[in-house]
Amino acid sequence: MNKLDFKIHIIGAGVSGLIAARVLEDNGFSPVIIEATDRVGGRVKTDIIDGYQLDHGFQVLLTAYPAAKKYLNFEALELQKFLPGATIFNNGNTKTIGDPLRDLSLLIPTLTSGIGTISDKLKVLKLNQLLKKTSLSEIFVKSEKTTLQYLLDFGFSEEMISKFFKPFFSGIFLETKLETSSRMFEFVYKMFGEGYASLPKAGIEAIPKQLLQNLNNTTFKFNTKVTSIKDGEITLDDNTKLESHFTIIATEASSLISNLKNQSTKWKSCHTLYFETEGRVMIKPIIGLIPEAGTLINNIFYHTSIGTYTTANKELLSVTVVDNQNLSDEILIERVKTELKEHCNIHSCKFIKQYDIPMALPKLKDIRYEMLASETRLTTSIFLAGDTQLNGSLNAAMISGERAALGVIETLSSTISSESITSEYR
Template sequence: MKKKKTEIAIIGAGISGLIAAITLEKAGYAPTIYEATDRIGGRVKTDIVEGYQLDHGFQVLLDAYPLAQKYLQYEQLELQKFLPGAQVFHKGKSSVIGDPLRNLSLLIPTVTSNIGTFGDKLNVLKLNTVLKKKSLEAIFEEPETSTLDFLKSFGLSEEIITKFFKPFFSGIFLEPHLDTSSRMFQFVYKMFGAGLAVLPKAGIAAIPNQLQDKLKDTKFVFNSPVESCMNQKITFSNGKTAFFDYKIIATNASPLVPNLRKQQLNWHTSDTLYFTTIVRKIDKPLIGLISDKDALINNIFYHTALETNQNGTEELLSVTVVGEHDLTEYQLIQKVKDDLEKFCGITTVRYLKHYRINKALPKLSDIRYSLMPTETRLTESIFLAGDYLLNGSLNAAMISGEMAAKGVLEAIEKT
């Protein structure tokens, strides 16, 4: 049952916007979502190309995320599980390292691998134990250092940092130097330890699709980029206007609100390229890490190691590049193919698609885990949502969307 006649707009149909709409609908409101593109999802999208499922960038869901557990029905997503480890390529050879306590098949490869010293393996076990006991609140209250400095302070050797931690977490943080906050490293590492990396059988877009299916009264207006947002007025790029009592900006707000335009948000960029191959160089659902310093490519994954709804006739390989470069698309494709051959012994059959993601993750410092509803309020009628308010994760996107909606509800109650 709808309440009153309060008009609420949400700008952006990504994860934050969808969670905000779900929260408002539960309270009896029927918001309108304006989306600049032709579909929901924001950065969480999947294309079907020549019969293959291609996510916009290599993405995984960490099933231990508290907000994902709250809002998603995992069984319906048919989550496919990664093994808790990686296959590391270094100087033309490869070895497997992982967590044998969670998957026994990783015990012998990990013990016999040449990645890190015996002391490193003891320190990794110590790290696992420390973070298992540490609460999320405690992690985000700690002083920040870089992830790299944190790993060094834990006594880990340059070898294991270079061969495993740097390529693995560079692929998550989308920056090659591990400058990302130590709080973020501990949070993500804890989530990996508490659960698994998974992908829906229908691709990463199954997540926003499931959230959209929960919405019954929300109106979606696509292909409607917003030019500015102030007071009750929304001005669209085509010159049209609309008026709402409250607005939630569930995207980067700085270009839309006049007094925020000098507070430009900076972003990490990344490239993901998809190829087909005849055979799989990695026969299990493991991420491949390339640790050679001369390699442009950072990590690879054979999506055909997991069950997918759409299947082509060959093996599907994604390649992620996180380092900065000035290559043309043609030069990038050739360089990636050369790196695959040189460092991994992989020969590609066909090139399928390249995703250049200019706004992949926000560059943030002094990151947080959560915020209060009142902290999302920008003006009397404008509220903010988005992972950039907290930390670059799907969990943070969900928290911010929920809190922005609760902020609106609190404002309505007061008036």
């Protein structure tokens, strides 16, 4: 058999599945991607509503992600950078803190913010220098503790933790107690320090769309649901059975493999609400935080503070709620409006849309940065990809997709001349 004769299927057209297809194509194969929805992206999608770009949840691309730099064309994405800091709404006051070494405009606001002690600010510099010298591989072999314990052990004050670290990283980790692994904290903090949070001008879905555009020999089956997978065979929901020499599962695998039924991934959820407002209480592109205990709102951001392709002439505000306190949608919207008024002085806002995202981030223990291609192999011909294999990040999704594809290629190398397989990924 030559390479084009092998039937290689990828389940899921999210970022991980698209990267797997790219690697397979680069090595001469023509995979088939089976996707349950009508388009690529998985959890990374953008809708156009009322002339605004609404991402499915408040997501950003960290430009320091190694895998993103490898697989994405940042210039073509027209990345719009955020200021490296946050505006904190507390007791009717607004304070801004950030990294003045990367944006000088943040120097005076940070020094005069009154958030954290002089010692806290020195410890921030110490942490920056420590992680600058620490490699990613070193971060992910350290003993794990909670992020909260890490910050306490580092010597940060309770005020610095409660007013900055907790609201900022709760929005990233999608949990309010900072129970996430210290490995993930160091990784994300290092990525923020070495690059910028950004969004493509066309919204977050521009990322999978770009990956799609780079595929030339991949076949897509959209609106096609897979119900079960076993070696050599894929069963669809209409009972169609597809022959498959190799299958990469780039989505939740537990419901598709009989012996994984009791090993389903646990997920963190969040809720993102979009509003149209007349003006902006934060003029610059910066994240707003509400640190007060008991509030629904974790963070706010004006998407119209950065360049977009929107046609509407007002402002677009996103609000992230990590814990909706089991409120109904109607009550949640009204409570969020009240909090925007009380804490952020936002008095007039028109509700546009709410996204409830039950599978926003995987809950993982013993998180890793890297994996061998052979580690993605579940059975003779089934391989696993997706950020659930490593850590909850876009970077991890890309790495795992690459590794699963290489796992297939390594398995095939005994029957295909290894000389035809590129060495770029080894």
